[in-house]
Amino acid sequence: MDxxxxxxxxxxxxxxxxxxTNKAPLGTVVVNPEGKIWFWNRWMVAKSGLSWQEVVGKKxxxxxxxxxxxxxxxxxxxxxxxxLSSLLAQSLHRSPLPLFHTLSDTTTRIxxxxxxxxxxxxxxxxxxxxxxNDVSIAVRKEQALRKQAExxxxxxxxxxxxxxxNRRRLDEYLQxxxxxxxxxxxPLSVIMLDVDQFKQYNDNYGHQAGDFCLQRISxxxxxxxxxxxxxxxxxxxxxxxxxxPDTPLAGxxxxxxxxxxxxxxxxxxxxxxxVSNYITLSMGVTGLQSKTHISGSILLSQADQALHQSKxxxxxxxxxxxxxxxxxx
Amino acid sequence: xxxxxTKLTELQADxxxxxxxxxxxxxxxxxxxxxxxxxxxxxxxxxxLDSSQIEELSSMISSKRICPVSQxxxxxxxxxxxxxxxxxxxxxxxxxxxxxxxxxxDLGEMEQEALSEIGxxxxxxxISAMSDSxxxxxxxxxxxxxxxxxxxxxxxxxxxxxxxxxxxxxIPSDRIDGNLIFLLSATSFNGLxxxxxxxxxxxx
Numbered sequence: 001m002d003x004x005x006x007x008x009x010x011x012x013x014x015x016x017x018x019x020x021t022n023k024a025p026l027g028t029v030v031v032n033p034e035g036k037i038w039f040w041n042r043w044m045v046a047k048s049g050l051s052w053q054e055v056v057g058k059k060x061x062x063x064x065x066x067x068x069x070x071x072x073x074x075x076x077x078x079x080x081x082x083x084l085s086s087l088l089a090q091s092l093h094r095s096p097l098p099l100f101h102t103l104s105d106t107t108t109r110i111x112x113x114x115x116x117x118x119x120x121x122x123x124x125x126x127x128x129x130x131x132x133n134d135v136s137i138a139v140r141k142e143q144a145l146r147k148q149a150e151x152x153x154x155x156x157x158x159x160x161x162x163x164x165x166n167r168r169r170l171d172e173y174l175q176x177x178x179x180x181x182x183x184x185x186x187p188l189s190v191i192m193l194d195v196d197q198f199k200q201y202n203d204n205y206g207h208q209a210g211d212f213c214l215q216r217i218s219x220x221x222x223x224x225x226x227x228x229x230x231x232x233x234x235x236x237x238x239x240x241x242x243x244x245p246d247t248p249l250a251g252x253x254x255x256x257x258x259x260x261x262x263x264x265x266x267x268x269x270x271x272x273x274x275v276s277n278y279i280t281l282s283m284g285v286t287g288l289q290s291k292t293h294i295s296g297s298i299l300l301s302q303a304d305q306a307l308h309q310s311k312x313x314x315x316x317x318x319x320x321x322x323x324x325x326x327x328x329x
Numbered sequence: 330x331x332x333x334x335t336k337l338t339e340l341q342a343d344x345x346x347x348x349x350x351x352x353x354x355x356x357x358x359x360x361x362x363x364x365x366x367x368x369x370x371x372x373x374x375x376x377x378l379d380s381s382q383i384e385e386l387s388s389m390i391s392s393k394r395i396c397p398v399s400q401x402x403x404x405x406x407x408x409x410x411x412x413x414x415x416x417x418x419x420x421x422x423x424x425x426x427x428x429x430x431x432x433x434x435d436l437g438e439m440e441q442e443a444l445s446e447i448g449x450x451x452x453x454x455x456i457s458a459m460s461d462s463x464x465x466x467x468x469x470x471x472x473x474x475x476x477x478x479x480x481x482x483x484x485x486x487x488x489x490x491x492x493x494x495x496x497x498x499x500i501p502s503d504r505i506d507g508n509l510i511f512l513l514s515a516t517s518f519n520g521l522x523x524x525x526x527x528x529x530x531x532x533x
Contacts, residue, residue, distance in 0.1 A: 071359060071450075082460050083404075083468040084453045089442040091427055092363050113442065115471055142439050 027099065027132030031076055033125050035059050044132070047099040047110060064097065072096050072114065079118035079128035088114040090135045097132065111136040159234040161211060162218035170233035170241055174296040177229075177245045181288055188288040189252035191242040192303035193259070196280045196315045198238035200272035213268055213279065214238060224262040225255070241300065249287040249320060256283050256318045275315045282310040286321035335379040335490045335518065341525045346375055348528075349494055349509070352458030356451045364426050369499045370451070372509070378491040387479050389493065390508060392416040396436060396476045397483070397510075398448025402456050404467035405524065406517035410456070411483065412448035412496075414507040419444055422507075425500045436476075445472040451496070455509065463524040483510065490518040 008016070021028050022042040030039035037055045045051055050063075060076060061068045071093065075086035088096065095109035115131040157169035165173070174190070181188040195201070195217065202210040214234075221232045221240060235241045242259075244252050260281065268279040284306025286299060306321035313319065337345065353370035360368040378385060387393060392415035399411045414422060423440045426447060436444065449472040456467050475482045494509040513521070 071363060074359065078453055078457060082453075082457045083466055084402075084456060085400075085469050085471045086453060087442070087446050087449050087472050089439075089446040091439045091443040092446055117471065118468060138438065142437060145437075 026134070027097075027130070029130040029132070030119075031060050031080070031128040031130065033080060033127065035061070035076065035080065037063065038127065044099075047101075047103075047134075048097070049100075049103045067096060070096065072116070075114075075116040076128050076130075079116050080126050083118045083120075083126060085118050086116040088112070088116070090139060099132065099134075101136070110134045111139045159218075162215050162234050164218045164222060165231060165233040167233060167235055170231070170235065170243070171296060173231050173233075174243055174299065177243055178288065178294070178296055178299070181245065182293065186246050187248040187251075189244040189247045189249055189285060190287070190299050190303045191244070191252060191256055191259075191283055191285045192235065192300065192307045193240050193242070193281045193283040194307055194311070195238040196275050196282055196311075197270070197273045201270050201279070204270075204272040216266055216268065217263065217279070217281075220262045220266055221259060224259050230255075241303070247287075249285065252285050252287060253318065253320070256285060259283070260316075260318075280316035282307055282315045283318040284308070284310055284321060285318060335377055335515070337377055337522060337525070340529060341522060342375060342377075344525050344529050345492075346372055346494075348458050348462045349375075349455050351462070352455035353451060353496065355458065356454035359450050359454070360426070360447065364428065364500070366501055369497075371497050371499075372494050373497065374495050376493045378493060380489055383484060386483070386491070386493075390415060390479060392418075393478055394476075395419075395479060395482060396441075396444065396474065398445050398452075398472050398474055400449065400452050400472050401470045402452075402467045403469075404460070405463075405465040406513055406520050408511045408513040408517060410452045411510040411512070412451055412507065413483075413510060414505065418505050418507065421503070422447065422498060422505055425503060425505075441474045445474045448472050451509070463528055465524065483512070489513065490515055492518075 021039075024041065025043065027044045027047065028039070028041040029037060029044060032038040036057055036059050040050075040052050040055050055063055061073055067073050071088060075088060078084040078086060090111050090113045093112070093114075095112050096114065097109075097112060098106075099110040099112065100106050100108070101110060111134070113133045113135045115133075117129040117131070119127050119129050121127060157165055157172075159166040177188055180186075195213070198210065198213075201213060205213075218232070218234065218240070221242070225232055225242065229245045231243045233241050233243075242255075244255060247255070260283075263279060263281055266279065269277060270279045271277065273280065284303045286302035286306060288294060288299065302321040306319040309319040310317045349372045353372055357368050357370040360370075376389070390413055394416045395413050396416070396419040397411040397413040399409055401407075401409050420436060420440070423436065423443050427440070427443055452472070453469065456469065459465075460467055489512050492511040492513070494511075496507050496509050498505040498507055
């Protein structure tokens with residue numbers, strides 16, 4: 001025992017201990033060997049509205065009946081029966097005890113992290129010490145950080161001009177979907193498309209009009225793809241890529257036809273085009289054959305080759321990739 | 330340290346696996362209750378290693394950097410116990426338990442606390458089962474989260490025996506393999522072996 005403590009009378013020492021526990025900015029509860037509340041500090045009184053007299057001597061689970069068969073009850077039992085200490089994480093339990101920041105507002109409980117510690121008295125009787133920490137502020141900070149991280153993440157994956165996914169997102173998504181397709185042996189198609197004679201459009205109407213044109217095309221492509229797993233991304237410049245999971249080539253061709261219609265309906269004038277009076281697209285499509293292992297970049301380059309074939313053949317059309325070039329679909 | 334000290338007979342090992350399986354069974358119930366879906370835990374086998382075989386530990390855990398949760402238990406044996414998952418898997422476990430999309434990609438404070446509790450539930454359940462079966466009582470510290478290399482985190486003393494249990498952690502549609510490790514002195518190890526013998530005699 002410390003010198004100063006030995007100079008103090010037991011009564012004074014006891015008083016000092018109780019005062020310190022009562023002044024502590026956390027909840028302290030002691031449960032006796034019969035599972036009854038033996039001590040309840042002032043913080044608990046302030047945050048629960050339950051006075052010392054109301055709770056002391058009551059069984060913990062009678063006082064808090066919604067905690068019967070809970071993790072907190074079994075942690076208390078572990079301490080009393082086995083001498084084992086436990087931790088109740090806020091992230092797994094939120095707010096086990098009815099504790100509130102102010103008693104005038106009992107709609108939101110304090111977020112709690114609870115430590116349950118087995119202690120013994122001098123005659124080796126087991127008691128249980130509960131320490132209840134208010135982690136509300138830490139939780140709010142963590143949530144704010146997580147929200148920020150998610151925002152940053154979505155910005156990092158978004159094309160600034162058009163608001164649709166960018167190439168980084170496309171590459172990751174394609175990789176995931178190739179893996180998934182291989183696992184479930186399902187088809188996967190990829191379309192690459194390009195705005196016909198976009199340079200002439202820019203030269204004729206100006207860059208701002210060019211930007212606006214790309215935005216309208218992006219929105220139209222996005223609107224035309226109705227399944228949640230379909231992804232359209234801006235690949236770069238006036239080039240877009242579309243990933244179609246669970247879609248065989250025949251299905252991808254139908255989707256491409258539908259895309260042509262949507263862009264035609266936009267009817268964006270393009271006087272400088274040699275193809276039409278309106279904006280048109282050239283497309284190339286390829287598919288993942290079942291049981292073949294192809295990387296995302298090979299798949300994209302196949303679709304790109306088919307796209308170039310479309311350009312070569314006069315634009316405003318779709319070409320299906322084939323191993324032997326210059327062969328039309 | 331002589332080699333006989335660090336062995337369990339097949340019967341002793343089976344009894345210990347049995348006791349631990351009772352423990353992780355209880356832990357699985359607690360975890361299922363928390364996450365609201367069926368979690369199942371099982372311990373298929375155990376290995377006993379001594380300080381000379383420490384090199385083998387890294388290959389068994391299949392990861393150099395780990396984020397284990399530990400607790401110290403004292404009673405008729407003193408042991409430091411760990412729940413260990415290979416690097417990256419700790420995060421998977423927490424993610425599944427919290428049912429949230431954790432975007433930051435690392436174990437933040439909230440996730441560390443959740444992992445500590447998961448370890449706490451599993452380790453306490455194992456020790457409770459041991460305490461019930463072997464009729465001896467223990468005391469424990471609160472769980473502590475660590476992060477580091479196997480050498481730094483697990484090995485604190487020069488002489489020890491290590492009981493290594495393989496634990497399968499099954500959450501619907503996912504299975505994660507980890508390890509429970511109990512680090513104890515040769516004296517404690519012998520004490521444990523003797524208690525297991527008493528247990529075997531009592532039930533046979």
